[in-house]
Amino acid sequence: MGIQLSEHQKKDQAAFREFVNKEIIPHANKYDSEERLPDELLVKVARQGYSGAILPEQFGGRAMDYITYGLLNEELGRGCASVRGFMMMQNMVALTLLKWGSEEQKERWLGKIASGQIIAAFALTEPEIGSDAMHIETTFTDADNETYMVNGHKKWITLGQIADLFLVFGKRRGKLSAVLMEKDTPGLTITPLTGMLGLRASMLAELHFDNSPVTKENLVGRVGFGFVPVGITALNLGRYSIAWGCLGIGQACLDACIDHTSTRKQFGDYLKNHQLIQKMIADMTVNLKAGRLLSYHAGHMQEMGDQDAIMEIMVAKYFTSKMAFKIASDAVQIHGASGCSHDSAVQRHLRDAKIMEIIEGTSQIHQIKIADYAYREYAG
Ligand SMILES: Cc1cc2nc3c(=O)[nH]c(=O)nc-3n(C[C@H](O)[C@H](O)[C@H](O)COP(=O)(O)OP(=O)(O)OC[C@H]3O[C@@H](n4cnc5c(N)ncnc54)[C@H](O)[C@@H]3O)c2cc1C
Numbered sequence: 001m002g003i004q005l006s007e008h009q010k011k012d013q014a015a016f017r018e019f020v021n022k023e024i025i026p027h028a029n030k031y032d033s034e035e036r037l038p039d040e041l042l043v044k045v046a047r048q049g050y051s052g053a054i055l056p057e058q059f060g061g062r063a064m065d066y067i068t069y070g071l072l073n074e075e076l077g078r079g080c081a082s083v084r085g086f087m088m089m090q091n092m093v094a095l096t097l098l099k100w101g102s103e104e105q106k107e108r109w110l111g112k113i114a115s116g117q118i119i120a121a122f123a124l125t126e127p128e129i130g131s132d133a134m135h136i137e138t139t140f141t142d143a144d145n146e147t148y149m150v151n152g153h154k155k156w157i158t159l160g161q162i163a164d165l166f167l168v169f170g171k172r173r174g175k176l177s178a179v180l181m182e183k184d185t186p187g188l189t190i191t192p193l194t195g196m197l198g199l200r201a202s203m204l205a206e207l208h209f210d211n212s213p214v215t216k217e218n219l220v221g222r223v224g225f226g227f228v229p230v231g232i233t234a235l236n237l238g239r240y241s242i243a244w245g246c247l248g249i250g251q252a253c254l255d256a257c258i259d260h261t262s263t264r265k266q267f268g269d270y271l272k273n274h275q276l277i278q279k280m281i282a283d284m285t286v287n288l289k290a291g292r293l294l295s296y297h298a299g300h301m302q303e304m305g306d307q308d309a310i311m312e313i314m315v316a317k318y319f320t321s322k323m324a325f326k327i328a329s330d331a332v333q334i335h336g337a338s339g340c341s342h343d344s345a346v347q348r349h350l351r352d353a354k355i356m357e358i359i360e361g362t363s364q365i366h367q368i369k370i371a372d373y374a375y376r377e378y379a380g
Contacts, residue, residue, distance in 0.1 A: 003296050005067070012068050016075035019048060024079035025345075031201035032348050035194055037082060045083065046116020050076075051090040054237075055098060059106065060114035066303040070244040070295055077248025081352035082201035084248070088241040089158055092234040093120035093167050096178075100221035100230050105180065109165065121163035122234055123154040123207055131365050134227060138170035138209065140177060146216055148172070148179065150187075150209040160205025161192045167234070168209075169226050172219075176226030180218040187212035198351035199359075236310055238360040239317040240302065243295045246320035246356050247288065249349045253324075253331035254284045256346050260335055271334070280330045287327060291320040311373050318366035321356035328353040 005013065023044055031037055045051060054069050055061025064072065069091075076084035094113045097105055112118040129136045138152025152170055157163075166181045181188065193204040221230050261271035261281070271277050294316040301309035328350035332339040339346045357363045 003292070005071075009065075009068050009071065012064075013071045013075070016072050019044075020075045020079035024076070024083055028080035028083075029343055029345065029348060031080060031082060033200075033342065035196075035200045036203060037086060037201050041083070042086065042119070043116055045087060046090075046114070049114070050087045051116050052094060052110070052114025053087065054091050055094050055110060055114050059094075059098070059110035061094070061110075066240070066299040067296065070240065070299045073241045073244035074248040074251070074295075077245030078252045079248070080201070081245060081249065081349075081355070082199050084241065084245045085158055085199055085202050088238055088245075089122060090114075090120055091241070092122055092237050093165070095237050096167060096220065096230055096234045097180075099233050100225065102217070104217065105220065109180070113165075118164040119159055119162055120165045120167065121157055121159045122238075123157045123160070123166045124169045124231060125156050126153055127155045127206075131362055133169075133231065134176060136169055136171065136176070138168065140170045140172040140179060140214070143213055147213045148216060148219075150179065150181065150212040150214055152209050154207040154209075156193065157205050157207055158199070158202045160190060160207060161203040166207065167220065167230075168207075168214075169231060171226075172223045175224035176231075177223045178220040178226050178230045179214045180220060181209075181212065181214050185212045185214065196355075198348075198353070198355040200351075232310070235360055236313055240298060240313045242356050242360055243291075243298065243313065243316035243320045246317075246324035246353065247291055247295060249324040249353050249356070250284065250288045250291065250320070250327040253327045253346055253349050254281070254288060257281060257284065257331050257334045260338075277334060280334060284327045284330060287323040291316070291323045294319050311370070314361070314366050314369055317360065318363060318370060321353070322363060324353040324356055325350070 049062035050072060052061035053064045053072055057063050073084055076087055090113050094110055097109055113120050124133055126136055126138065140148040140150055143149045150168065150170060164183050167178055168181045169176065169178050187210040189208040191206045193206055196204060261277055264271050298309060298312040298316040301312045328346060331346040332350050335344060335346055338344055
């Protein structure tokens with residue numbers, strides 16, 4: 001399979017690049033150290049149409065195909081993983097509502113997410129439950145005929161500090177379900193989480209629900225639709241975004257290494273002429289090319305609506321997240337002390353890359369699913 005972008009995709013890619021080079025890269029280390037994305041940037045991201053990138057135009061979206069959406073993630077990831085994460089979350093929640101939300105929910109929320117008027121977040125993980133998502137403990141019980149009472153505790157919620165709308169997962173009579181909850185819901189307490197290793201500008205928060213009322217019209221899909229299909233719709237798009245975002249991290253690190261090794265001399269010669277350095281550059285290049293093929297393939301399958309796209313996306317996310325961490329680690333090595341400095345981009349990429357192996361399903365959970373697939377697919 002070759003990678004052939006259409007003229008339209010090339011044009012979009014150039015525009016994404018220009019935006020990232022101008023608006024994000026010069027400030028990304030500041031976002032990281034201040035642990036915040038400025039409001040003006042989020043407005044600019046939405047104005048470009050990125051918050052509703054995959055939504056249909058009818059809801060104010062850009063109606064991107066999956067390859068174009070991948071290119072957007074790659075470019076944002078090259079600039080700043082937290083900005084990519086912001087964009088990813090808006091599209092994850094928006095796509096989930098588009099597929100499983102009621103007509104009223106779509107009319108009420110999608111245009112606002114796409115335009116940046118509101119910020120959406122995805123609240124699945126709990127302090128006691130991460131990978132084992134089927135066993136979350138948050139509950140939706142009946143307050144009356146029209147209202148659920150939500151009780152429970154969510155942790156590590158990206159954008160939790162600034163989100164207006166949460167897609168909250170919980171159990172309704174033991175069945176995993178999802179509801180929309182607005183930030184000013186009574187009984188909802190939001191506590192910022194700071195000092196993370198990576199994705200430091202993602203404004204994480206912990207959420208406590210203490211008898212928080214949610215109208216039953218806010219149920220997304222049906223009772224029991226929580227993980228499959230609602231959660232999977234969101235997580236599949238999230239993994240796809242991360243796969244491409246990791247290509248961006250890898251490319252940013254490779255670019256930085258090409259620059260650095262072409263200008264820095266040791267032992268009387270440029271670093272690029274030392275063969276041990278060349279080995280690292282070669283491995284980075286090969287891994288990036290392999291990751292790119294996996295990501296394009298996954299995007300193509302998703303665009304075709306192929307059932308196997310979910311697995312191909314998992315394969316791509318698993319590979320590229322490990323790849324990005326290795327490339328970023330070698331990039332810090334190649335930069336020596338200057339790569340360890342707070343003003344270097346490669347150290348930020350290294351910290352962000354580690355997080356990519358944990359979120360939207362850890363590497364181990366991916367390994368388990370990929371091995372299951374292998375036994376199904378290749379057993380004699
Ligand atoms: C920066 C950041 C942003 C996040 N944003 C969000 C968000 O917006 N919304 C949200 O809901 N969550 C979010 N999360 C949480 C994230 O989804 C979880 O961290 C992830 O699902 C893993 O869960 P856990 O951290 O509880 O680890 P655990 O599930 O406790 O796992 C710990 C370790 O054990 C391994 N492990 C677990 N089970 C098995 C097994 N069966 N076999 C082998 N190994 C196993 C894991 O791979 C991991 O290495 C975020 C996390 C981070 C760090």
